[in-house]
Amino acid sequence: MRPLQIPGHTARDTYRVCISRIRDGVVQQRLAALEDDAVDAAASFDRAVRATSLHALDPMVFAPGDQEDHNELLKNYTQRMAKVGTPGRPIYDELRTAPPRCPLCDHREVTTLDHHLPKSAFALLSVAPTNLVPACSDCNKMKNDTAPGCAEEETIHPYFDNLGDVQWLSAQVIEQAPAFLRFWVNTPPTWADLLAARVRYHFDVFGLAALYGAQASTLLAGIRGAVRRQLETGGAEAVCAFLEDLAGSWEEWGEHRSQPLDAGSSSGSGLQPLVLLRGLHRRLILPLYRSKVQRLRHGRDPLSASPRCRRGFGPRPDLKKSA
Structure with missing residues (x-):
């Protein structure tokens, strides 16, 4: 929002x-x-x-x-x-x-x-x-x-509501073939109960879990071929280097997009949903694929995993900006 x-x-x-x-x-x-x-x-x-x-x-x-x-x-x-x-x-x-x-x-x-x-x-x-x-x-x-029928059903109003520069969106990587992400609202403890309820309602009304999940799946599918080509030509270390470079590229893009658009618009809540894109760098791509790189050394497909394997990410207290 x-x-x-x-x-x-x-x-x-x-x-x-x-x-x-x-x-x-x-x-x-x-x-x-x-x-x-x-x-x-x-x-x-x-x-x-x-x-x-x-x-x-x-x-x-x-x-x-x-x-x-x-x-x-x-x-x-x-x-x-x-x-x-x-x-x-x-x-x-x-x-x-x-x-x-x-x-x-x-x-x-x-x-x-x-x-x-x-x-x-x-x-x-x-x-x-x-x-x-x-x-x-x-x-x-x-x-x-x-x-709205009650205060909890008042969706976020862009002119009056600013969620601040905090992370309220989390995702779980479902490592199966193909891998996909499940998104949900993970409100910070500093938020009032009413604000948390309104954000969850907004998230549900506008179907954002499905939207973010679909776009994240598209992005993951889009890099599958590149990862496999790196594996074929340079092995596990080439995959690591490729993902590091990709993560850095997303990070630079995220920092560029975080610049305020005008005097009344800040980077905070406005770019939070981009976690499905920007989150696919230091806090998603690398944790996800580094675990896969370990399996590369044992000759396994870098973009497949057991359906039982679950890997999630959410708020990180050591990072000031959200992914």
């Missing part, structure tokens, strides 16, 4: 831009009359996010009583912001392109904006910038139009 800087656009300015080109004078006046309600709703939303009390918000307070007004508020997003060529589209594009990848999974490409609280139930928040989170299509679909 990647933290993002809170958008610079205010709820009032964004709302005004979205309704600025409405040709129907009656609709224009009706929406203009709802401007203060939309601004107040956005302020209440921001306070609730910070207090982890979104679940306590009453949808009736965030929706107009008139159904026609409700529909027009939804159009502020669908027809006056998300649609190409509309007045709110530049703000939409600015929010969507702010991060290099989806902050909800930290892996896939951003393709849309996700309403943190669904616009169908919270119409006054339809174009509130802090309620619009850049997301990949998969995360957007997985979350769907759901609202």
Whole structure:
């Protein structure tokens, strides 16, 4: 989960831009009359996010009583912001392109904006910038139009939540043919119980265990041929040297990616899920393959192992930065 800087656009300015080109004078006046309600709703939303009390918000307070007004508020997003060529589209594009990848999974490409609280139930928040989170299509679909039923079901909000530079993600290497990784949330003892529960819920809602496992398996499969070629040409020592070099390369890449993106974004929680990639260096590739190199000397396949063998990795107190 990647933290993002809170958008610079205010709820009032964004709302005004979205309704600025409405040709129907009656609709224009009706929406203009709802401007203060939309601004107040956005302020209440921001306070609730910070207090982890979104679940306590009453949808009736965030929706107009008139159904026609409700529909027009939804159009502020669908027809006056998300649609190409509309007045709110530049703000939409600015929010969507702010991060290099989806902050909800930290892996896939951003393709849309996700309403943190669904616009169908919270119409006054339809174009509130802090309620619009850049997301990949998969995360957007997985979350769907759901609202939290309790504090533990409030997913991590990239604009307001920063998990810090601690490791909260762990993995277990299942050494079989082919090897694969199982990921889970391993929260640090310094975290409050509520934060730990929210991170676990976020991890489950967005299917991150399956995503990280699949990508890690792809990476492991991708180096299989290279490892075997090293074994054939140079033996066990060549495999060791190759893996050391590969580990160093991932480590350098990880350090480069850890540089802050802007004044409001730090390396901490935003790059934690990259453990499936960066973790395949000093703390995964080498421990995993060094054990296999020992078997090389006995003529065994470097990328196969007994299904009974399990090797895991998690927090390391001697390392300040997570893998």
